[in-house]
Amino acid sequence: MSATVPATAFARIGQLASQRPVHEAFGWLHLHEPQIMSWQRELVLVAAPPFGEGPRAEWLCAKFRELGLEDVALDGIGNAIGVYRGEQSGGECVLLSAHIDTVFPSDTLIDPQLNGTRLSAPGACDNGAGVVAMLAIAAALRHAEIRPACDLLFVGNVGEEGEGNLRGMRHFYQHAPWRERVAAHVVLDGAGHEVAVTHGLGSRRYLVTVNGPGGHSWTDAGRVNPVVVLSRAIARLGDLALPAKPRTTLNVGTIEGGTSVNAIPEQVTARFDARSTDAEQLIRLEVEIHRAVEDAVMEANAGAKREHALRFSIEMIGDRPAGTLTEHAAVFENLRAVDRHLGIRTETRIASTDANIPLSLGVPALSLGAGGNGGGIHTRNEWYDARGRVLGLRRILLLLLACAS
Numbered sequence: 001m002s003a004t005v006p007a008t009a010f011a012r013i014g015q016l017a018s019q020r021p022v023h024e025a026f027g028w029l030h031l032h033e034p035q036i037m038s039w040q041r042e043l044v045l046v047a048a049p050p051f052g053e054g055p056r057a058e059w060l061c062a063k064f065r066e067l068g069l070e071d072v073a074l075d076g077i078g079n080a081i082g083v084y085r086g087e088q089s090g091g092e093c094v095l096l097s098a099h100i101d102t103v104f105p106s107d108t109l110i111d112p113q114l115n116g117t118r119l120s121a122p123g124a125c126d127n128g129a130g131v132v133a134m135l136a137i138a139a140a141l142r143h144a145e146i147r148p149a150c151d152l153l154f155v156g157n158v159g160e161e162g163e164g165n166l167r168g169m170r171h172f173y174q175h176a177p178w179r180e181r182v183a184a185h186v187v188l189d190g191a192g193h194e195v196a197v198t199h200g201l202g203s204r205r206y207l208v209t210v211n212g213p214g215g216h217s218w219t220d221a222g223r224v225n226p227v228v229v230l231s232r233a234i235a236r237l238g239d240l241a242l243p244a245k246p247r248t249t250l251n252v253g254t255i256e257g258g259t260s261v262n263a264i265p266e267q268v269t270a271r272f273d274a275r276s277t278d279a280e281q282l283i284r285l286e287v288e289i290h291r292a293v294e295d296a297v298m299e300a301n302a303g304a305k306r307e308h309a310l311r312f313s314i315e316m317i318g319d320r321p322a323g324t325l326t327e328h329a330a331v332f333e334n335l336r337a338v339d340r341h342l343g344i345r346t347e348t349r350i351a352s353t354d355a356n357i358p359l360s361l362g363v364p365a366l367s368l369g370a371g372g373n374g375g376g377i378h379t380r381n382e383w384y385d386a387r388g389r390v391l392g393l394r395r396i397l398l399l400l401l402a403c404a405s
């Protein structure tokens with residue numbers, strides 16, 4: 001990547017990494033891979049389907065307490081929170097989070113198989129890897145008796161995957177007493193040690209419904225047909241010119257309606273998915289969707305009897321706000337310096353993650369992998385391989401300490 005590493009940031013990381021307690025923390029991470037993997041195996045056995053993360057959150061709270069985090073508790077929506085105290089406690093804090101929910105329904109058979117460094121189980125990588133990385137970092141800090149300048153906040157949050165619609169992070173930034181104090185937020189999601197998500201891809205989803213009187217295809221012919229009318233709106237939206245930069249997309253994912261080939265339908269629905277790296281484009285698309293549907297319905301109603309008029313509704317069924325981390329944010333400069341120190345080539349990405357919420361509020365945030373490798377994400381064949389995990393963990397630890405100093 002092109003962005004430079006300021007000399008001061010690079011020097012600071014070198015100085016940080018040469019401190020004896022940091023070495024001791026690295027040593028703990030290096031020697032305790034079996035411990036970390038045993039946590040990961042335990043974790044995948046506690047099911048955490050969307051909206052059913054309670055047992056896993058309780059499990060995580062117990063682990064946070066064992067590792068000496070303070071003020072451990074569940075918040076109002078079920079996020080597990082614990083504090084690692086810094087020297088100046090109560091001021092700014094650095095937040096480390098990992099989502100605890102999975103995409104798997106509660107009746108999914110979970111029979112984890114551990115072969116050498118490889119754990120096969122639904123959720124082993126996404127986000128077993130991220131959650132146990134938090135535990136490893138907390139354990140290493142405690143073992144080395146590191147006292148960062150400010151508090152480190154550990155959060156295992158609910159509701160990251162699809163239907164969860166980022167509700168765990170949303171709740172934290174709306175209600176947590178901590179929310180005003182977050183100076184930097186590092187999200188851990190899945191495996192890897194090179195990628196950093198620094199652009200939050202925003203998306204909004206809508207369910208559009210058009211209702212009419214319906215009728216018989218022959219005897220009621222001429223009545224307004226909701227399928228035809230919604231199709232006109234969709235055709236108009238399909239002709240919209242969308243910018244390549246900021247990249248913006250609009251998809252019609254489903255269209256459903258009607259009951260029979262010889263009936264005028266009473267109802268039709270369609271689901272839209274709008275995405276952009278720019279929040280304003282999402283607002284523009286929302287206006288376009290309303291305009292296209294409203295115009296098509298009004299046009300159809302102009303020639304219809306009043307009692308046969310069509311009605312429509314547009315419901316937002318998903319909302320992930322967009323946001324971007326600026327190159328000069330301290331957390332980004334620190335990451336580039338840490339990566340240079342560790343010989344890692346930083347790859348930045350655009351994606352939709354928990355970091356969307358802080359980024360949309362102007363809180364510096366990014367999402368990292370928790371080291372190692374993984375695959376089969378969101379399938380029953382998901383796996384995680386811990387080889388190389390320690391490099392990812394060192395990266396996270398140095399970044400946190402750099403941000404907290």
Ligand SMILES: [Zn+2]
Pocket residue numbers: 099126127160189190
């Ligand atoms: Zn994930």
